[in-house]
Amino acid sequence: MNFKNEMILKFKAKSVNESFARSAVAAFLLPLDPTLEELNDIKTAVSEAVTNCIVHAYEKGEEDIELACSIDGDTVHITVSDTGVGISDIEKARQPFFTTKPEDERSGMGFTLMETFMDNLEVLPNQPLGVIVKMSKKIGNKGG
Amino acid sequence: MNFKNEMILKFKAKSVNESFARSAVAAFLLPLDPTLEELNDIKTAVSEAVTNCIVHAYEKGEEDIELACSIDGDTVHITVSDTGVGISDIEKARQPFFTTKPEDERSGMGFTLMETFMDNLEVLPNQPLGVIVKMSKKIGNKGG
Amino acid sequence: MQIETIVKRNVLIVYLIGELDEYSAEQARRKLDKRFEDANFECVIFDMSKLTFMDSTGIGLLIGRYKKLYKKNIRAYIQNPCLQVEKILRMSGLYEIMPRLSNSEVI
Amino acid sequence: MQIETIVKRNVLIVYLIGELDEYSAEQARRKLDKRFEDANFECVIFDMSKLTFMDSTGIGLLIGRYKKLYKKNIRAYIQNPCLQVEKILRMSGLYEIMPRLSNSEVI
Ligand SMILES: Nc1ncnc2c1ncn2[C@@H]1O[C@H](COP(=O)(O)OP(=O)(O)O)[C@@H](O)[C@H]1O
Numbered sequence: 367m368n369f370k371n372e373m374i375l376k377f378k379a380k381s382v383n384e385s386f387a388r389s390a391v392a393a394f395l396l397p398l399d400p401t402l403e404e405l406n407d408i409k410t411a412v413s414e415a416v417t418n419c420i421v422h423a424y425e426k427g428e429e430d431i432e433l434a435c436s437i438d439g440d441t442v443h444i445t446v447s448d449t450g451v452g453i454s455d456i457e458k459a460r461q462p463f464f465t466t467k468p469e470d471e472r473s474g475m476g477f478t479l480m481e482t483f484m485d486n487l488e489v490l491p492n493q494p495l496g497v498i499v500k501m502s503k504k505i506g507n508k509g510g
Numbered sequence: 511m512n513f514k515n516e517m518i519l520k521f522k523a524k525s526v527n528e529s530f531a532r533s534a535v536a537a538f539l540l541p542l543d544p545t546l547e548e549l550n551d552i553k554t555a556v557s558e559a560v561t562n563c564i565v566h567a568y569e570k571g572e573e574d575i576e577l578a579c580s581i582d583g584d585t586v587h588i589t590v591s592d593t594g595v596g597i598s599d600i601e602k603a604r605q606p607f608f609t610t611k612p613e614d615e616r617s618g619m620g621f622t623l624m625e626t627f628m629d630n631l632e633v634l635p636n637q638p639l640g641v642i643v644k645m646s647k648k649i650g651n652k653g654g
Numbered sequence: 655m656q657i658e659t660i661v662k663r664n665v666l667i668v669y670l671i672g673e674l675d676e677y678s679a680e681q682a683r684r685k686l687d688k689r690f691e692d693a694n695f696e697c698v699i700f701d702m703s704k705l706t707f708m709d710s711t712g713i714g715l716l717i718g719r720y721k722k723l724y725k726k727n728i729r730a731y732i733q734n735p736c737l738q739v740e741k742i743l744r745m746s747g748l749y750e751i752m753p754r755l756s757n758s759e760v761i
Numbered sequence: 762m763q764i765e766t767i768v769k770r771n772v773l774i775v776y777l778i779g780e781l782d783e784y785s786a787e788q789a790r791r792k793l794d795k796r797f798e799d800a801n802f803e804c805v806i807f808d809m810s811k812l813t814f815m816d817s818t819g820i821g822l823l824i825g826r827y828k829k830l831y832k833k834n835i836r837a838y839i840q841n842p843c844l845q846v847e848k849i850l851r852m853s854g855l856y857e858i859m860p861r862l863s864n865s866e867v868i
Pocket residue numbers: 414418419421422423448450451452453459460464465466467472473474475476477478496497817
């Protein structure tokens with residue numbers, strides 16, 4: 367039997383919501399019975415994607431972040447999207463240590479950590495504006 | 511300073527998501543620093559509203575439940591809505607022990623508990639179909 | 655949720671462990687009714703010390719078990735609910751049919 | 762998040778407590794820099810035993826502190842990260858500038 371489930375979360379691009387987004391995704395994934403390490407990998411990736419919307423996407427104001435999460439069997443799909451300024455050179459942005467905000471002590475490791483902690487990462491332009499980050503990870507890899 | 515925040519959660523009307531909905535709301539409210547009792551009151555009310563959508567709203571299939579939660583200063587507003595069969599006599603439905611599903615061992619205490627655990631409860635028809643439950647509660651009443 | 659039972663001096667103690675809501679109720683109902691079939695006890699105590707959450711679905715489940723046990727002339731009691739569960743039990747009037755054992759009565 | 766510090770034999774031990782992300786980083790940065798002004802210590806150890814979560818914002822913060830301390834000729838070390846934090850520290854290469862103390866070295 368292929369367990370399926372999905373949810374969409376919309377919230378303001380405020381840093382107070384980072385912890386909320388991580389917790390909500392973790393709670394949603396509990397029926398998959400993930401290991402603590404799998405859960406932490408996913409929480410970290412979610413935190414990176416959500417932080418990017420808050421730090422980079424919106425010049426000012428607190429616009430919306432949309433986080434969609436679906437479970438298809440043993441695979442988790444997560445999409446985080448904003449309608450902000452977008453990324454002009456996505457390939458460059460994905461390189462380790464690349465950041466446009468070194469003065470804010472950004473490390474440039476966000477996309478690298480998402481890539482490492484998830485099985486798959488796609489970064490796409492959102493229409494008409496902003497960025498879509500799509501990530502997925504298989505749970506229970508150890509067993510398989 | 512008046513802290514404001516809001517989120518919207520959309521998920522499938524499956525009972526596995528009851529625990530998810532409770533946890534997500536609790537995580538969202540943490541910045542208000544609620545007492546454990548306040549948090550549990552709200553989690554219980556959310557559980558009742560979400561359970562009703564799952565048990566009563568949809569004849570079959572797993573349609574969507576929308577849960578909106580906002581914080582305005584020290585007050586929490588929660589709206590749970592479905593697009594299901596609706597309630598013909600809302601006043602009657604709200605009475606303690608009234609249930610249309612006694613054969614499923616429903617207790618008829620759902621609305622009564624929401625009313626008791628929150629400061630305010632409104633039950634309204636959704637347009638064009640379904641039910642909207644609006645509840646609110648002030649956090650930190652003890653201090654005030 | 656999980657359910658564990660032991661019999662002590664003709665009393666069946668039922669430990670409800672975890673969260674009792676619509677998601678977990680069906681399985682809990684089935685397990686309890688199966689355990690109650692073999693009535694090698696004279697009364698039942700629901701121990702709720704490890705029940706971390708319950709909503710009105712749990713009230714319906716407890717009333718249902720009360721009715722089934724009552725037919726066999728078996729009384730049921732409750733002990734050790736946490737504050738959240740206690741509030742719901744109290745408000746729904748469940749203690750009128752399933753009294754709560756005070757600590758001194760705890761087995 | 763909370764920050765606690767103690768000085769032991771010329772070593773400043775900084776306990777990072779809670780979650781370190783973009784939300785908590787600004788305040789943490791301010792507190793640490795204020796504490797580092799009064800340099801009554803010869804090296805700094807960040808104790809992460811009570812840090813329950815960190816993301817790349819934390820990496821940026823640690824690199825920033827490293828640079829400021831380096832100018833004063835003060836070295837920094839890390840001890841006791843949980844697995845989630847350890848993975849991030851390792852992957853980002855942070856240990857190359859702030860070595861992790863093995864348990865035997867722990868003060
Ligand atoms: N949602 C976004 N909107 C606009 N720009 C983004 C977004 N996410 C990432 N970027 C750009 O990509 C760069 C690299 O991102 P990342 O690897 O997460 O590192 P960091 O956040 O530390 O800068 C950022 O510095 C920023 O210029």
